[in-house]
Amino acid sequence: MSVTSSDTTGLPFAPHGSDLPDASRIDVETLRGRRAVNRWERTALGDVFERLTWSYPDQVAVAGRPGAYGDERFAAVTYREADETANRLAHALAAAGLEPGDRVLLVCENSIEAYLAKFGIAKAGMVAVPLNPNLAPDVLEHLIRLTEPRFALVDAELWPRAEAPFAATGLTVGATITVGGGAVAGSRTFTELLDGQPTTEPDVEIHGDDIFQLLFTSGTTAMPKGVMLSHTYAHLAGMNFALSLSRGLPHEADLRLVTFLPLIYHIGDVLFPLGAMLAGGTVIIGRRPAPGPVADALAEERATALWAGSPQFVAALTAELESRPELDLTSLTTLVYGWGALSPGLLENLDARVGHELVTLGIFGQTEAIACHRFWPTRWPQVHRRSAPAVNYVGVPSPLLASDVVDELGEPVRGEPGEAVYRSPIMTAGYYRNPEATAEAFRGGWFHSGDSATVDGDGLRIMVDRYKDIVKSGGENVSSMRVEAVLQEHPDVLRAAVIGLAHDRWGEAVTAVVVPRPGTSPVEADVIAFCKERLAGFETPKAIVFADALPETVGGKVLKYKLRAAHAGHYTS
Template structure:
């Protein structure tokens, strides 16, 4: 083709890199080994940081990350295309290398949701380094212990979160490498994230990455012990994301029409792997909110035509339905899939949502954990009779995905059916272990399966039911009470917005079933009336012995209640 003809062709916007014709070095090619291979060459590798670079070859100028108000510090990050996002991630990777970090070093993030923090995580992966995002709400002594464990070489901090962690940084001699300017300007002595990346090249860093390398340490929520650092690999992220992309894109004509919305935490929560990451792997887009405020979520879905929403708990789904009822003008007809977890959706709530979403909208209940996020899935539309007969008092979680082997076993490791046991897993979407904690890792993988710590049962049809976390089962008067079942009934009470059930020390019962509730807006729950409400729907031994009304519940990043705090705070209630 002549130079003139080539010049006259329209610009596709695709990258134009000179590839050259040099042959790979002999040691880069291995066509004799059939076992124990390592796919690390740039043309074959699995790297969580490559997700945006891949999109530059198909939709380079499509907006793939959109930060809602409060979810970006600098205006340049409000809406980012694949090309722009990949360049920013490359620049951040180069900034880390220029700071003297090497592959395998840990980067600490003290960040809530933002486009900058998400791009930083992609850049960390490109550099072959390890992201260690922490929950900003951790107590100072816990944060100090985690810093000591992971020994970060660089830190990224949200401006509005700096006051919470400044003392820990000073005590540990940590400097802020860059600031996400949400809620304030850069921390003294540090550049903003945008200033930092602007001073480094946008080309791809030359770093060897293997799919089994750990790219992220996520911290579990500690109860009686410090949080454990869960080791997640590049391969884990890639496989988990592709697995979820299958369900997220249901009801769409094309995979690339996918628009995933999430306002729940994804920077320091495993949701980053299965929601925004999955959207990008499908060639779609992400609408990222700062925090889960029902009115903000409802408006964003309308404005940006979100097709798949990660909505979290059934209680939050109910709040979203309330927003839709308050504003009939909100258009949710783009929503084809809604994901929820940590409980069952009431059939009436499902009907309310269905009336406002796309025809045939599918709700998916998921059940998994950071260590193994291939997940069980329950579709109310797949098992409508079971759902109608049991929800919300029983939390059916369906069957494991095609990437998950799941059994329920007793204390001896033998399978049990029709009665509660512990859920155990095998999957390629599995954590490598707990960083620098070999004893906890060995305990978790006893018998050759990962032990979840969740009590579950298998019904006569092979469907799984989530009973409770083992540590949250209340042992009262010789009976085991599933706190989740009692909570489901409490959440049906019109005066209750949120509820948690714990066992408190009691002279007669050993542990007394105790409900801790947050009032619904404008309501004043009467404890005796709430107990009577429960008694009409639960067995006597399941009915709360007391109802405590509080303003708020202590929660994890995903909205799970920190029950150990409630048990400690109210331990003397029945002895007073």
């Protein structure tokens, strides 16, 4: 890897005519098949910070709430400082002997250092491999062996989870992000890794189709698959959401986005922080989602936008805000949610607490294709009032997404469930080192999502369920998401997950695992009667199992395979 420094303009040649670029390498003839690798025209994630130094060099790019940074110098970082930090990391990786295309592992939760590291890795032409630290040790070991990283960054507080997989694979820690502790024995801190490295731009050839990170699917039924995401994917995804996040603002650069949801190993990183930055705004990152700290951040940071995640979290946050009338939330203009529908009453309560009508946007997508469907309750108010939250309308595809619903033969279907399929420039390049899964996903020239959806008479999409989560009971297909939405309306239900369990009569019996609200003691018969009033007989749970918690990923996805295994004998024992 060459790390020849460019001049202060960021171009690989001097501005006054000396040391001109090699004219033989500039394609001014071929109108097809060229690769834009010249720095003045290329699409490279690492260039985002440098380009913003020409417009907002001293504006805070990213700030951390308490616990979301290890070193105080990273509590708030301007665009100029962010660019210099990313450059230093790129040089440090090259100095450690890494080459473009090498993988750099991250075992990290949200922190400013980890987020900046992804840009430094991109500047070096390398590939970030962030892993969910909550994965089982054998899965972490498998993914390390699959990706063969040559360098690793870890959070100090997460090292006990990663130590055994590292030892089993012979991987060592290159640097430690000092959140929750000091450097892992034998490693440097993130700050020490950067010390002495130049702030100049590394000289690396990068193309928009190059892969900048591998994100892994949740792996709820098998080993996770590595989703290959390109520099172009990231740019288009970010710009796609910069439009939505800046709604209601006098100027797009006024955007101040707050999010506490996972970013380092989750696709939200290219939607929300990157989207805010491509608008010239500021991102405020929290360590982990919790209603109290999020409420504090919204008021203290004068947030204009919030990536809130699930309807359950929005409900918990709304309750927190209603209990704290002293917080000034008038700056908030936009709230984005996903994974389910918000009840009209909840939105009314949230608007009343904020003091004006919010732009609320429901999104639906996945790591492989994050252009997203979009549903604005204020655009389709009648649809929302009559359907939510029992029916999860996800609206229409974004203008960058071609989306159809097809049957098993690949033929379009309307008014009945089929599989959602996509085409978009915001699309995975495939699954890393898994040609079979890649070919299966892209059969027929469309990406097959694995999600069941319908298209109504007005062209609006309705998310039915993941195919694997549909319960086949008595010859009927039951959407677990629909039943869960009804259960969530019960005043004594905090969380609910619906699964199908083996049953002699029904084949699969609709079964609900419910976490009661604190201080309540719901009765099974009462909860079933509540559902009967709102659902068809075949949709109504045959049994309610009460639990203290649901197994889930940090992103909030319930691990239903664990529930199925735990309760497999419920109707036979």
